[in-house]
Amino acid sequence: MGKRRKPTPPNRARLAVLTTAMAGSAVLASGTAHAEPAPTAASVKDQVDRLNEEAEQSIERYNGFQAKQQKLQGEAGRIQEKVARGQEAMNELRTRLGAVAADQYRSNGIDPGIQLMLDSDPSAYLQRASVQNQVADSQTNLLKQAQDEQRKLDQDRTEAAATLAELDTVGASLGAQKNQIQAKLAQTQALLNKLSAAERAKINAQESADKAKAAAQQAAAADRASRAAERPDLKAPAPPAAGGRAASIVQFASAQLGKPYGWSMTGPNSFDCSGLTGAAYRAADIKLPRLSQDQWNAGTRIARADLQPGDLVFFYPDLHHVGIYIGDGKMIHAPRTGKNIEVLPIGVMPYMGGVRP
Structure with a gap:
């Protein structure tokens, strides 16, 4: 049986190269671990x-x-x-x-x-x-x-x-x-x-500022529209009579202010957006479809300038959000998880149109 040869130990130059490579890898690993910046x-x-x-x-x-x-x-x-x-x-x-x-x-x-x-x-x-x-x-x-x-x-x-x-x-x-x-x-x-209490407060403040800015822009746009000679070529039906079904709809929606948003809920303690509109219309003996997209087809389309309290107002291209118009460019709506039912200008979201069932 032959003699087993001992492995040749690396020379000093090779040790230096290996040590440098290992150190570089450690630096890269350390840099990678800390590369992700803290979220703003x-x-x-x-x-x-x-x-x-x-x-x-x-x-x-x-x-x-x-x-x-x-x-x-x-x-x-x-x-x-x-x-x-x-x-x-x-x-x-x-x-x-x-x-x-x-x-x-x-x-x-x-x-x-x-x-x-x-x-x-x-x-x-x-x-x-x-x-x-x-x-x-x-x-x-x-x-x-x-x-x-x-x-x-x-x-x-x-x-x-x-x-x-x-x-x-x-x-x-x-x-x-x-x-x-x-x-x-x-x-x-x-x-x-991941945010501190101060940062979360900052987000809420920014959200309020965005709403105020949108409301101001909406008011300016409404003023320009009122001065324009040409009105939208859309004949709207007669507005609902005061004290009629429209009043019942707005009254019901107003009574829900402050209640929490609850996804897929239709009341009485929480609502999602189309759940709130459906419940408000039921209070006026009008049955609406469950989905906001279907509610879009549940009545007559109304020009923005002809909106009346009680009309439905829709947002986003896919019509996934709906609220109840209450006059003065504002609506009552159920916003999203973590929020409560509130009054908001209709200009704060991408407005798609109004419907009068």
Whole structure:
């Protein structure tokens, strides 16, 4: 067996290179660990605003899935009741056919057609019933009735199965949308938690300043519009009568001021934006669709200059936010998670239009 050679130790030059490389790696690692700058109040506010808007869009989608789920649940119940009634009718026909079979057995034995009808799959006989002449006319009518009833029962069962399958799909989408909303809200809170109390106060102050600036810009725009010779070419319907439904809508919305925003909530203790508008209109005996996008199509479009208290006002290109106009360029709306129902100028968000249901 040969002698094992000892590894050659690195010379001083090689040790120097290795030491320098290791030190450089340590510096890079240390630099990487501390490279992320502390978030500023301004950057956090921008991220929080973006996440809140994305969350509100997800909330409206969630509301849509929830409304569809409730509709499908109603349809599934109705169809299942129909299936139950059809099965009862089919059982009654089978009983009558059994009586016919018993009579035939006592006289001349069970008719082959009746025997087939009493099997688990009577449709096999019914498909051949037209070519059989062994059954009397009254029995043929009974068999035809059973065939029709079986066909309706099969159709109802197929419809029920399809509705239940769609209900499962909507339920899964509902759960996924809920997880997405909760993730965005958690991300928002995590960003705010990185700030000191003073920085959070600064964000709130900046938000108030932005609202005041938007209100001033809106007032200036309204003044320019009032002086313009040309008005929008849009004929609006007559404004609602004072003390009528419009007053009930505004009165209800005003009574909710200060209540917290609650996503996917329709009251009475908290509301989201379309939940508040829907509840206010219910107080005036007017039913609105659940989603803000659907509420957009629930009435007559109104030019901004012709808005009256009680009208709906919509924001953002996808119409995911809605409020109730109360006059003087202002609205009552449910803003977002962490905020309360408030009065706000309609110019603080991208205004899309007004609707009078």
